[in-house]
Amino acid sequence: MTPHIGQRITAQFDALTAQEQRVASFILDHFDDLAVYSAADLARLTGVSKSTVSRLFKRLGFESYRTVKDHARQLRNLGVPLVIDANAMQEEEAGAPFQRHLQREQDNLQRCLNGIAADQFAALVKQLDSARHVVVIGFRNSYPLALHFRQQLIQARTQVRVVPHPNQSLAEEIVDLTEQDVVVLFGFRRRPAAFASLIDALERSPAKVALLADPTAVNFASQVTWFFETPLESLSAFDSYAAANSLICLIANGLLHRRLAEGRKRISAISEVYAELSELEAPTMSVDWSAQ
Numbered sequence: 001m002t003p004h005i006g007q008r009i010t011a012q013f014d015a016l017t018a019q020e021q022r023v024a025s026f027i028l029d030h031f032d033d034l035a036v037y038s039a040a041d042l043a044r045l046t047g048v049s050k051s052t053v054s055r056l057f058k059r060l061g062f063e064s065y066r067t068v069k070d071h072a073r074q075l076r077n078l079g080v081p082l083v084i085d086a087n088a089m090q091e092e093e094a095g096a097p098f099q100r101h102l103q104r105e106q107d108n109l110q111r112c113l114n115g116i117a118a119d120q121f122a123a124l125v126k127q128l129d130s131a132r133h134v135v136v137i138g139f140r141n142s143y144p145l146a147l148h149f150r151q152q153l154i155q156a157r158t159q160v161r162v163v164p165h166p167n168q169s170l171a172e173e174i175v176d177l178t179e180q181d182v183v184v185l186f187g188f189r190r191r192p193a194a195f196a197s198l199i200d201a202l203e204r205s206p207a208k209v210a211l212l213a214d215p216t217a218v219n220f221a222s223q224v225t226w227f228f229e230t231p232l233e234s235l236s237a238f239d240s241y242a243a244a245n246s247l248i249c250l251i252a253n254g255l256l257h258r259r260l261a262e263g264r265k266r267i268s269a270i271s272e273v274y275a276e277l278s279e280l281e282a283p284t285m286s287v288d289w290s291a292q
Helices: 005-015 018-029 041-048 050-059 065-078 096-114 120-128 142-154 195-204 215-223 242-258 260-277
Strands: 134-138 160-163 181-188 208-212 226-229
Touching: 005 041, 005 215, 005 242, 018 041, 041 050, 041 120, 050 065, 050 134, 096 208, 096 226, 120 181, 120 208, 120 226, 120 242, 134 142, 142 181, 181 195, 195 208, 208 215, 215 226, 242 260
Parallel strands: 134 160, 134 181, 181 208, 208 226
Antiparallel strands: none
């Protein structure tokens, strides 16, 4: 695999001139902004000449700044994290890093919610309410989201399971799906190679399928019942799943409010068993669901 720009900079950093190192450090600290910066912007912001910027990219193996931008976009689409200088936070104006992070999170959530049709959301919640089984699937970075989603839904209804179990296969879990079942598939980027085959198998099944994923999975939208596009973009090396978790909360709350009487009773029963088993720390206050 061809080394990405962060690896190239790290490998050659000590051999770069002082001015080239200044540009290289700025790139790592502001990688997410490369798509909007021009070569002239980089030169101005780092206090070097345009020829220094061009020379650095040549040394890193890029023909032009356009190829650097294309490379950066490809890496972000693939979810590749780059090494970011931890000291960069201290070099910016006080409060600025947090404000930029907040703005990006708000933008992601706004894009996510604006892309959801109310009737599609209501249809998914209705199916989650009436389904015989809810089967939740997630791999790699999607697995914690799948676990969290299951944990929220299990508060309001029974027969919600995450598959496959560790070191187990999927075939046994999806072969018996019926039209009364709903599959919720989390498919965020850097998906396993077999993801497309799984989509094909689920499309052939009679079950309804909801896919929650980032924009790189849009090509699968036509193969599922519902597709909810959830951006992951962040200002750092790593993707942010804040919007995804917010959508999970929204769906779970939608289900709970649809079956409020049953949900209250189930939550109350679960709380009693928690107490019997001493599974949770003692609460600082009690909630009387019968009074809600």
